[in-house]
Amino acid sequence: LGGAKPVPAGHPVDTFKKENQSLKREVIKIAGLFDNVTDLSEKQLPGFILQLRTIFNNLSDVDKHYKRKEYLLFPFLEKHLITGPPKVMWGKHDEIRDLLKSSFEALESPVSTVEEMKSLVQLVLVPAVEMLDGMIMKEEEILFPMAMDTLTEEEWYKVYQETPNFGYCLFDPEDEWQPSGTKVEKQEYVTADAIRLSSGAFNLAELEALFLHLPIDITFVDKIDKVRFFSHSPNRVFERNRSIIGRDVRMCHPPGSVHVVEQILSDFKSGKENKAVFWMSNFMGRFIYIEYSAVRGKEGEYLGVVEVTQDITQMRKLEGDQRLLSYEHK
The missing domain is CATH 1.20.120.520 (nmb1532 protein domain like)
Structure with missing residues (x-):
């Protein structure tokens, strides 16, 4: 060896x-x-x-x-x-x-x-x-x-x-690999030039860029409680990497809060509730708003839950109106 x-x-x-x-x-x-x-x-x-x-x-x-x-x-x-x-x-x-x-x-x-x-x-x-x-x-x-x-x-x-x-275990690979001197077919995520939805369409590059620029962080958990997707927002509130894909959502939270996760999943699946809201007034100096929503199909069937997280620190400082064009510069 x-x-x-x-x-x-x-x-x-x-x-x-x-x-x-x-x-x-x-x-x-x-x-x-x-x-x-x-x-x-x-x-x-x-x-x-x-x-x-x-x-x-x-x-x-x-x-x-x-x-x-x-x-x-x-x-x-x-x-x-x-x-x-x-x-x-x-x-x-x-x-x-x-x-x-x-x-x-x-x-x-x-x-x-x-x-x-x-x-x-x-x-x-x-x-x-x-x-x-x-x-x-x-x-x-x-x-x-x-x-x-x-x-x-x-x-x-x-x-x-x-x-x-299948997802990764406690590790998120950064290096890509392709065998040299070997003919390989590029993996395609969609068979057509667009991902078509009921209200419009994107190509893959547009969809990736859209999630990257949304002012919110999104994580989707499917109906069997597995993490299927998270958005790659540049200033994510809670760190995410690809090792969580395919993982039971209960295992993505500290043991002390698992009972809350269980309660939300149970209430959403039973149809008792559709939304759960939390906020933290001083998370590393920021005011964080977190919203969990049940995702349901056309017939009302449970498809999963989406977590939307947003830093609303600056929003809470807004007063009056802003009706004139003004660009934000850092």
């Missing part, structure tokens, strides 16, 4: 490896918490549990990493008659998913004493983290070198093209 092929920047394996680096950082953080559990006081317990929930929230993002292996990488390995490692790894993925789920459930249940916390760490949390960490090692030492030596450049490019559909 020492002579394995180098991995170009932006290559699917480069992305897998960068995700593993992000996961490893979370593993190191939580290992430090595990080491401190013996010195924990009852007063520190709630904060300790909140830290664990936050890290396990991040670790759950590994599901996208695993799905890309299962549905993009493994089929090509099997095409080359490499069937054993994919089959074994897929089974291990499912075990890790079950352990992470059990860890979440355990951290959501009441833990009233430090002794209970110690037992929870040893019996439930440590096995989950150790198994996830072990999978990182198997990928780095066995799977990725083998895959680099096996797949053709054309096959890797197909993996690359499909990767954004």
Whole structure:
């Protein structure tokens, strides 16, 4: 394996490896918490549990990493008659998913004493983290070198093209990759020259530019609670990157506010409510207005929820009228 092929920047394996680096950082953080559990006081317990929930929230993002292996990488390995490692790894993925789920459930249940916390760490949390960490090692030492030596450049490019559909794990790639000396078809997002809507049409460049210039931030969550889209506003209030695409929206919020997210989703899906509004009067010196709206189809069926966020600091200072042309200059 020492002579394995180098991995170009932006290559699917480069992305897998960068995700593993992000996961490893979370593993190191939580290992430090595990080491401190013996010195924990009852007063520190709630904060300790909140830290664990936050890290396990991040670790759950590994599901996208695993799905890309299962549905993009493994089929090509099997095409080359490499069937054993994919089959074994897929089974291990499912075990890790079950352990992470059990860890979440355990951290959501009441833990009233430090002794209970110690037992929870040893019996439930440590096995989950150790198994996830072990999978990182198997990928780095066995799977990725083998895959680099096996797949053709054309096959890797197909993996690359499909990767954004599954989303990224705790990492947002900045480098683009295209195999040199290989004929590849450019991926098209629309088959016609325009995206046609009931009230007009855009081409893709116009639509991308429109979202970039709107004075609001938009995030769309579909009917099964997965993040499907966010606008790339230049001055976003809340940071977003492509690692959230395909992620359960509950996992995109701090553990302490998940119950609010659950309530909004439940009320929107049942038809009980259609809008929820929040504002923060001093978010990093800005007044922020946040509006969640249920998105419904023509028959009233629930399609998802859109979050619209806006910095209204300057709007709140407006007085009187402005009827004459005036340009804003910075």
